[in-house]
Amino acid sequence: xxxxxxxxxxxxxxxxxxxxxxxxxxxxxxxxxxxxxxxxxxxxxxxxxxxxxxxxxxxxxxxxxxxxxxxxxxxxxxxxxxxxxxxxxxxxxxxxxxxxxxxxxxxxxxxxxxxxxxxxxxxxxxxxxxxxxxxxxxxxxxxxxxxxxxxxxxxxxxxxxxxxxxxxxxxxxxxxxxxxxxxxxxxxxxxxxxxxxxxxxxxxxxxxxxxxxxxxxxxxxx
Numbered sequence: 001x002x003x004x005x006x007x008x009x010x011x012x013x014x015x016x017x018x019x020x021x022x023x024x025x026x027x028x029x030x031x032x033x034x035x036x037x038x039x040x041x042x043x044x045x046x047x048x049x050x051x052x053x054x055x056x057x058x059x060x061x062x063x064x065x066x067x068x069x070x071x072x073x074x075x076x077x078x079x080x081x082x083x084x085x086x087x088x089x090x091x092x093x094x095x096x097x098x099x100x101x102x103x104x105x106x107x108x109x110x111x112x113x114x115x116x117x118x119x120x121x122x123x124x125x126x127x128x129x130x131x132x133x134x135x136x137x138x139x140x141x142x143x144x145x146x147x148x149x150x151x152x153x154x155x156x157x158x159x160x161x162x163x164x165x166x167x168x169x170x171x172x173x174x175x176x177x178x179x180x181x182x183x184x185x186x187x188x189x190x191x192x193x194x195x196x197x198x199x200x201x202x203x204x205x206x207x208x209x210x211x212x213x214x215x216x217x218x219x220x221x222x
Contacts, residue, residue, distance in 0.1 A: 052129025060140025
């Protein structure tokens with residue numbers, strides 16, 4: 001009978017089920033990553049929010065330039081729509097929505113290329129920046145558009161002279177078009193093209209059966 005290769009009181013060094021010794025630390029490949037680069041992601045989200053908010057100036061100027069005007073006319077007693085069946089009023093809303101959709105797609109693509117890994121903070125910055133940019137664009141269009149004092153404007157131009165109505169949004173909810181489409185497009189890009197997380201490596205290597213085991217009694221005897 002041969003002697004056991006591994007004493008019963010000492011575990012085999014090749015035992016895959018062996019617990020690591022107390023006080024040992026995980027290998028560098030298995031270190032936890034909780035909270036890693038959180039501050040950097042916060043800074044990136046803040047930059048995205050600021051840039052998209054500033055882009056609202058461009059959206060507002062484009063809306064002011066492209067939105068159809070609503071013609072008004074006065075007879076010295078009241079102000080009327082020159083064309084009561086015109087669709088210019090809803091055209092202003094439609095123009096804003098189309099521009100906001102374009103800005104949402106472009107901003108989502110830019111944020112994805114800026115950081116392909118994504119992250120909840122970046123998506124939040126994308127949504128917040130789109131919303132603030134839309135509100136800023138709305139304010140710019142109203143501020144720099146035709147005067148909101150229709151009565152004073154009618155008196156200024158005189159009886160029977162056509163003038164433009166104030167630029168406004170009839171459906172305030174259209175300011176959500178930019179952030180919503182930006183989040184949806186960014187989600188789609190992340191799902192399709194973002195790098196995948198690597199598969200976790202096993203905590204141990206080797207076969208499930210220890211290499212060094214005790215020989216059965218009577219082994220080696222004829």
